Amino acid sequence: MKGVYILIVELQAPAEIRTLRRTFILGSGFYAYVGSAMSNLEARINRHLSYDKKRHWHIDFLLDTSRIRAVVSAQIDEQVECHIAGQLSQLRLVPGFGCSHCHCRSHLFYSPKLGTLVTNSVTSFERLGLEPIILLI
Numbered sequence: 001m002k003g004v005y006i007l008i009v010e011l012q013a014p015a016e017i018r019t020l021r022r023t024f025i026l027g028s029g030f031y032a033y034v035g036s037a038m039s040n041l042e043a044r045i046n047r048h049l050s051y052d053k054k055r056h057w058h059i060d061f062l063l064d065t066s067r068i069r070a071v072v073s074a075q076i077d078e079q080v081e082c083h084i085a086g087q088l089s090q091l092r093l094v095p096g097f098g099c100s101h102c103h104c105r106s107h108l109f110y111s112p113k114l115g116t117l118v119t120n121s122v123t124s125f126e127r128l129g130l131e132p133i134i135l136l137i
Contacts, residue, residue, distance in 0.1 A: 003041035004081050004130070005073040006121040007033045007048055007059065008114065009066040019061045024097055026062075027110070030069070032088060032117040033059045033098055034107045036081040045071055049137075058098045058108070068137050069114055072121040074130035081107065087124035091117075 009031050017024040035057075037044035047053055049068060055061055082104050091109040098107030111117045118134065125132040 001041050001075055002036075002038050002077050003073055003075045004034070004036045004084060004125075005041065005045055005071060006084070006117075006124075007035070007068055008070040008072070008117045008121065009033065009062065010069050010114070011062075011066045015065045017058075017061050017065065019058050020055075022058075022096065024058075024062075024094055026094065029110055029112045030114050030117050031062070031066070031094070032091070032109045032111070032121055033062070034081050034085045034088065034109075035059065035098070036079060038079065041073060041075065045073060058100075062097075062108075070118055070121075070137060071135040072118070072125065072132050073135075074125050074132050076128075076130060080128055080130075083128060084124045085109075087127060088120055091120060 085104045085107045088109045093106035094108040
């Protein structure tokens with residue numbers, strides 16, 4: 001099952017997120033990360049929910065210091081994560097996060113409110129005709 005997902009995470013205190021090549025300074029609050037899984041959506045989401053994993057993507061490093069609060073996902077055979085990221089770009093973004101594989105400005109977006117990110121995430125899926133599945137954690 002292929003698909004697209006948004007992880008909504010809470011960072012309870014400001015943090016310096018060091019990846020393999022970059023450092024991101026993030027304030028406390030909520031962040032929405034847009035990703036895709038073109039082979040197994042459920043396995044990808046379960047990987048993100050797991051604590052025992054090799055750090056590979058930017059989000060892996062952020063998850064070391066944050067907590068997943070919600071996952072919004074949908075099945076689709078096409079690559080639409082950049083379209084979703086574009087729809088979320090009206091929110092405050094973290095430049096260069098999670099988008100080294102594409103031309104987007106970011107795949108990570110900030111809000112001080114969890115509800116704002118959940119609502120915007122669901123709306124971005126619905127605009128593409130997707131039926132989002134929402135998991136609150």
